[in-house]
Amino acid sequence: MGDSNQLPKLAPDNSESDVGDAVKSARPALCPMTNTLEVGGSERQFVALVEALSPGRFDVKPACLRRVGGLVQRLGDIPEFPPGGSLFGMQSLRARLAIARYLRRHGCAIAHAFDFYTNLMLVPAARMAGITVLGSHRQLGDLLTRSQFYAQLMAFRMCDRVLCNSRAAAGRLRDAGLPERKLEIIPNALPEQLFAPCAPSLPRPPGVLRIGMIARMNDRVKNHGAFLRAATRVAAELPKVEFLLVGDGPLRPGLEAMAHDLGIAGKVIFAGERHDIPAILSSMDVSVLISSSESLSNVILESMAAGVPVIATDVGGNPELVRDGATGILVPPGNEDRLVEAMLRLAGDAGSRIGCSQAARDFARSSFHIDVICRRYEDLYVSLLEEKGIRVPHS
Numbered sequence: 589m590g591d592s593n594q595l596p597k598l599a600p601d602n603s604e605s606d607v608g609d610a611v612k613s614a615r616p617a618l619c620p621m622t623n624t625l626e627v628g629g630s631e632r633q634f635v636a637l638v639e640a641l642s643p644g645r646f647d648v649k650p651a652c653l654r655r656v657g658g659l660v661q662r663l664g665d666i667p668e669f670p671p672g673g674s675l676f677g678m679q680s681l682r683a684r685l686a687i688a689r690y691l692r693r694h695g696c697a698i699a700h701a702f703d704f705y706t707n708l709m710l711v712p713a714a715r716m717a718g719i720t721v722l723g724s725h726r727q728l729g730d731l732l733t734r735s736q737f738y739a740q741l742m743a744f745r746m747c748d749r750v751l752c753n754s755r756a757a758a759g760r761l762r763d764a765g766l767p768e769r770k771l772e773i774i775p776n777a778l779p780e781q782l783f784a785p786c787a788p789s790l791p792r793p794p795g796v797l798r799i800g801m802i803a804r805m806n807d808r809v810k811n812h813g814a815f816l817r818a819a820t821r822v823a824a825e826l827p828k829v830e831f832l833l834v835g836d837g838p839l840r841p842g843l844e845a846m847a848h849d850l851g852i853a854g855k856v857i858f859a860g861e862r863h864d865i866p867a868i869l870s871s872m873d874v875s876v877l878i879s880s881s882e883s884l885s886n887v888i889l890e891s892m893a894a895g896v897p898v899i900a901t902d903v904g905g906n907p908e909l910v911r912d913g914a915t916g917i918l919v920p921p922g923n924e925d926r927l928v929e930a931m932l933r934l935a936g937d938a939g940s941r942i943g944c945s946q947a948a949r950d951f952a953r954s955s956f957h958i959d960v961i962c963r964r965y966e967d968l969y970v971s972l973l974e975e976k977g978i979r980v981p982h983s
């Protein structure tokens with residue numbers, strides 16, 4: 589498949605506006621699209637960007653494949669284009685055609701797919717509509733099957749640009765043969781409210797230090813089991829410590845049973861799915877993320893913004909965020925001895941926690957604040973549109 593315009597454009601339809609209408613509009617229409625509005629990292633990034641894009645520069649028309657999840661109320665009744673049970677079935681084909689008609693009807697000048705599912709749905713639809721299109725690679729790709737990875741790569745070859753949220757993610761696509769000129773690296777964003785002081789939602793008992801982990805309990809790649817085993821060893825040395833697991837999913841019953849079997853059930857709080865992440869982070873002294881695969885972790889970023897020292901595995905984009913010994917501690921993946929050492933080090937040294945906290949907050953604000961990241965997205969959108977003769981108002 590070629591790199592760009594190999595899909596046929598839709599024939600003109602007198603009942604719909606032509607893409608040329610976007611050229612005439614004072615504000616070009618932009619259609620960002622996500623899979624669902626569940627409360628996950630990518631979804632929260634999507635909503636934050638939609639809310640931050642300048643309404644004076646772009647007519648933002650967000651859409652999704654399925655309008656479900658805890659973030660629906662943030663964006664309201666946005667259009668949905670459900671693909672059915674398969675990305676390659678008849679329903680998904682009809683959904684792509686419906687997306688293409690939507691883009692033309694609203695005079696969209698640019699479309700931005702935000703995740704794996706919308707890469708395979710929105711990208712070909714935007715090509716059929718004949719407009720500028722961006723894909724997104726927000727993971728390393730190692731958790732995809734081989735066929736999924738290459739299906740997405742084919743979609744990326746149709747894109748004008750592919751947005752990667754880490755150098756590690758971009759490197760994976762580069763190694764797979766995607767041209768360098770198509771790749772753009774823009775990291776995840778932190779809304780201003782994540783930097784604001786926040787009362788803890790789970791106040792700590794006096795003298796007790798709390799180590800927490802925020803991760804959905806639906807994938808063993810997050811390594812909750814290793815966290816609980818390390819917690820058992822840390823608790824044996826530090827009696828005044830407790831552990832917080834935030835998230836929910838099908839693995840939770842097994843993890844609760846594991847905590848009981850390890851003899852630490854009384855020291856582990858299972859908080860379930862929470863939407864008050866800043867207040868949760870204010871309830872923690874140390875934040876742990878030990879996934880075996882990460883591109884650019886929102887949990888790490890949000891912990892840094894809240895001034896909570898981070899322990900993370902040295903995988904993917906984590907080293908792009910955690911500067912070992914300065915803004916947190918990196919541990920080798922799968923090495924539970926080093927994880928225990930890192931937990932004991934931060935738990936037992938208030939000076940190290942304070943030093944990591946301030947350095948992390950400063951780095952997060954200067955590099956990942958929503959204003960910084962949104963401006964980078966807007967500058968990219970503007971440059972791509974101006975290449976096609978579409979002018980964008982100054983903010």
